[in-house]
Amino acid sequence: MLTAVDHVQLAAPPGAEGVLRAYYVDVLGMTEIPKPPVLAARGGCWFRADGVQLHLGIERDFRPAKKAHLGLRVTGIETYATRLAAHGAAVTWDDELPGHRRFDSEDPVGNRLEFLEPRLRGSGPGW
Known part of the structure; x- marks a missing residue:
């Protein structure tokens, strides 16, 4: 029986760990968690926030996912959007859900x- 999602993995290009750490830790407020040594040798990085784990693995022929995506539930969404925009991230609102x-x-x-x-x-x- 399934009880929870343990983690989600996204891909990233080789050498991207620095920009990923800056974004996921400094912008999104996640905490980096250590990878087991045998997996750390592959590159990439792992992050956590309130029961959510995100693994970013290195993929040689990386192409970013455009349709597939990670859905992150937040509180204070307006403040969160402002925070991302202040760090140069594009924010596209969608009120169709x-x-x-x-x-x-x-x-x-x-x-x-x-x-x-x-x-x-x-x-x-919507209500």
Whole structure:
């Protein structure tokens, strides 16, 4: 029986660890977690925030995911969008998901990321 998602993995190009650390730690506020030594030799980096684990693995012929994406639930979505924009990340709002505020952005290597926050019941479109 499935009980939870353990982690999500995205790909990144060789040598991208520095920009990934700057983005996922400094911009998104995640914490880097150490990879086991046998896996660390492959490159990439792992991050965590409140029960969410994200693994970024190195892929030689990397192409960023444009349709496939990671959906991250946040609180204070307006403040979060402002924070990303202040760090130079594009923020594209999309209000088509009933009961949620959400926007899309990209990490520094071009992977699509969706940020969403449930609306309070009875507070706006979709309810």
